[in-house]
Amino acid sequence: MxxxxxxxxxxxxxxxxxxxxxxxxxxxxxxxxxxxxxxxxxxxxxxxxxxxxxxxxxxxxxxxxxxxxxxxxxxxxxxxxxxxxxxxxxxxxxxxxxxxxxxxxxxxxxxxxxxxxxxxxxxxxxxxxxxxxxxxxxxxxxxxxxxxxxxxxxxxxxxxxxxxxxxxxxxxxxxxxxxxxxxxxxxxxxxxxxxxxxxxxxxxxxxxxxxxxxxxxxxxxxxxxxxxxxxxxxxxxxxxxxxxxxxxxxxxxxxxxxxxxxxxxxxxxxxxxxxxxxxxxxxxxxxxxxxxxxxxxxxxxxxxxxxxxxxxxxxxxxxxxxxxxxxxxxxxxxxxxxxxxxxxxxxxxxxxxxxxxxxxxxxxxxxxxxxxxxxxxxxxxxxxxxxxxxxxxxxxxxxxxxxxxxxxxxxxxxxxxxxxxxxxxxxxxxxxxxxxxxxxxxxxxxxKISHSYTKIVKINDYKKVLAELSVDLSIPKYATHLVYMTNANRVEEIEEKVMYSILQKRPKRADIYWFVHVNILNEPYKKEFRVTPIVIDDIYRIDFYLGFREPTKINLMFKEVIKDMVKNGEVDITSRYESLNKNNIIGDFKFVLSEKFLSNDSDLTFFEKVVMNSYFLMKKFSLSEQKGFGLDNSSVKIEQFPMVLHAPEIINMKRRECPVD
CATH class of the missing domain: 1.20.1740.10 (Amino acid/polyamine transporter I)
Incomplete structure (x- = not known):
């Protein structure tokens, strides 16, 4: 409505x-x-x-x-x-x-x-x-x-x-x-x-x-x-x-x-x-x-x-x-x-x-x-x-x-x-x-604690490496279209864990990277979106603006945005595999979601331990991110990501030389 x-x-x-x-x-x-x-x-x-x-x-x-x-x-x-x-x-x-x-x-x-x-x-x-x-x-x-x-x-x-x-x-x-x-x-x-x-x-x-x-x-x-x-x-x-x-x-x-x-x-x-x-x-x-x-x-x-x-x-x-x-x-x-x-x-x-x-x-x-x-x-x-x-x-x-x-x-x-x-x-x-x-x-x-320990980085710092990764044939292709949900409010920013997932956890080569952010508005009924091209044909960001009474069906909404972009000639979503591209076969879309867990490296106060352990216990009984965003099981990859609160101090260790024969 x-x-x-x-x-x-x-x-x-x-x-x-x-x-x-x-x-x-x-x-x-x-x-x-x-x-x-x-x-x-x-x-x-x-x-x-x-x-x-x-x-x-x-x-x-x-x-x-x-x-x-x-x-x-x-x-x-x-x-x-x-x-x-x-x-x-x-x-x-x-x-x-x-x-x-x-x-x-x-x-x-x-x-x-x-x-x-x-x-x-x-x-x-x-x-x-x-x-x-x-x-x-x-x-x-x-x-x-x-x-x-x-x-x-x-x-x-x-x-x-x-x-x-x-x-x-x-x-x-x-x-x-x-x-x-x-x-x-x-x-x-x-x-x-x-x-x-x-x-x-x-x-x-x-x-x-x-x-x-x-x-x-x-x-x-x-x-x-x-x-x-x-x-x-x-x-x-x-x-x-x-x-x-x-x-x-x-x-x-x-x-x-x-x-x-x-x-x-x-x-x-x-x-x-x-x-x-x-x-x-x-x-x-x-x-x-x-x-x-x-x-x-x-x-x-x-x-x-x-x-x-x-x-x-x-x-x-x-x-x-x-x-x-x-x-x-x-x-x-x-x-x-x-x-x-x-x-x-x-x-x-x-x-x-x-x-x-x-x-x-x-x-x-x-x-x-x-x-x-x-x-x-x-x-x-x-x-x-x-x-x-x-x-x-x-x-x-x-x-x-x-x-x-x-x-x-x-x-x-x-x-x-x-x-x-x-x-x-x-x-x-x-x-x-x-x-x-x-x-x-x-x-x-x-x-609030989780948000305060989420590291945000500038996308500009990663544009070059992502564009190069996209055409690096030495790395097996992970998906034609790779989609990440992000909590970063600003268009020019992204969570560090997203970049870690793409570049380090297992390098994920894709033809196009999509970053999707959902803004829940103070008004109950509104459905709008905005598309920001970060690198044409390589990196796009989509912002959804949804009323707080609107169902969050990202799977369906994302498809509507892609249809709109294709209609306007903004993006080519056909597969980049040569044989499939000849026959105009649409490329595959893969969503990656990260689930946090409390790292053993966290150095917490007693109060923080109670709060965070209670939070993760409640999280087990709550709706998963996947269901919360209305995503299909077949197109979603869940990655575990450690949340480190109060990283421990650097341990100064002295190296011992090997004995000489």
Missing amino acids: SSQNHNQLHSKLSAAGLLITLGIIYGDIGTSPLYVMKSIIGGYAISRDIVLGGISCVFWTLTLQTTLKYVIITLSADNHGEGGIFALYALVKRTKVQWLIVPAIIGGSALLADGIITPPISVSAAVEGIKTFYPSMTTENIQIIVICILFLLFTIQQFGSKLVGKFFAPIMLLWFTMLGVLGIIQISNDFSVFNAINPYYAYELLMIHPEGFFVLGAVFLCTTGAEALYSDMGHCGRKNIRISWIFVKIMLLLNYFGQGAYLISQEGKTLIQLGGVDGNPFYLMMETWFQPIGVIIATMAAVIASQALISGSFTLINEAMRLNFWPKVKIKYPTELKGQLYIPSINWLLFLGCVGIVLYFKKSSEMEHAYGLAIVLCMIMTTVLLNFYLIMKRVKWYFIGALISIYLVIELSFLAAILPKFIHGGFVTLIIAIVLISIMATWYMAK
Whole structure:
């Protein structure tokens, strides 16, 4: 897809676009009514003050955090239509502030960790509604149902979010409509619940009530999907998200206020008294005959809640690879539409993580302890990066200062309220986040170390010897066309190891030498190339300029470039063997790739040993260079090349003379 078409799709507002946005973007934040009010009330007796204070906190959190920070401000920080914390980092790294990589890696890891807890808690909270009308259903049976639903969800990811969006969109429209209708029915019995719009009730709960501040940990659950909403921007576009959010927010608030009206009518009782161990105001406020229907619709919506984080995780990993934060992994493009990608390894790792969460925590009420801690860290990191984005955009300093201060206070307050959950399960997502941070930091540092020890030489110094080698009949011909992939950014430069491979490892005579470099651009969709003749008919350099969402199929792209050059009369690719040349037979093309290994001659510090050994271990499980570039096995030669870090000092040895007879 061209960059222009992509931008048009992103700026396009349509009914179909709005509907698909419902199906892809809002699952996570849209299913929060399943557990937020239940978590706020907890095991305490229902009190009007707690209910109004809790709803007031939810109202202002959705207004300030989700609407203002994410939907209005952060969605403006898009990288050619792509969103997410790595897209934001890609924008602000132009400020040359080196330490910004820290919040980027912490935030990205925390969001991925959240992707492992969101599907289990959403699906479990929905399925547990069965106990409302079928109390004998055991926890083990619910776990089995949840795992089966998750397996189905992760299996259909390979068909792309276009299919998922079309299938899920009508269900989410039904879900949000149901939320609004259920809320209106309860609100009609008690309009006084709208008093909660007054922020004083939130203040009263937080400052006066003994347990008030820690209720924030439960309130935060209402906005956890905001970060996923930003990450998924590339799938639907900013305009569609902003317009559809108006409908979504109204439906969510109607349901929260409706649950509040129901709870106030039951003042003095506990949720256990009203609905047993798994008493949930979301299901309790439904008519008995409607509860089974409500559970089915809620379960379908919970499956979609997981979709937002899964597709967001794919986007995140794709951008992490471009920024050298993650090992190369296989990416599939299920459809031709923008933003559609599928990463099999990440998909099934997420699934295994989700199953582990379900088996460890067993119930959604227990999962709440693990939920939120990782994502609030991600939100704080986004706020830090957003500060630099606003500076870069030359926004007035007093506006930036006020805005960032407000959000740091809000998010640090959420963090303080959630921290007590750490020992009850919050440590699980934090451990996952730390593992992911370690992978990203190790890969990034190893790449920097590797790059700093790559020796670059001038091609001009080798032009004469390469031209002479090309016609040296005393050396057997290696290939008609010899192609090397190079990381050297400048046209006039090449890695020393490439020259070593051609001239010394085993002299490789070829009629034409090709050096190919791939530039991954900051924009998602672009395919361009440039050809630089270094020595006519002997040495050429090809630079590809590819968007970060474009598949890297060098084999096919290289053939297209050759066709273009032949058509323009720039190169003759027929075989130079006399008999083949007479019959216009095209010469053979051979690609040479070098795989590095850590040389035993390297003199490393302990830290460097840990980083580099971890890097080469991860490299074994990552995509090979050959597959990463989309090259055919038949035309590729892999060469091992030692990487020497801190070459040891010269050993001064004294020669002993041979004894004379």
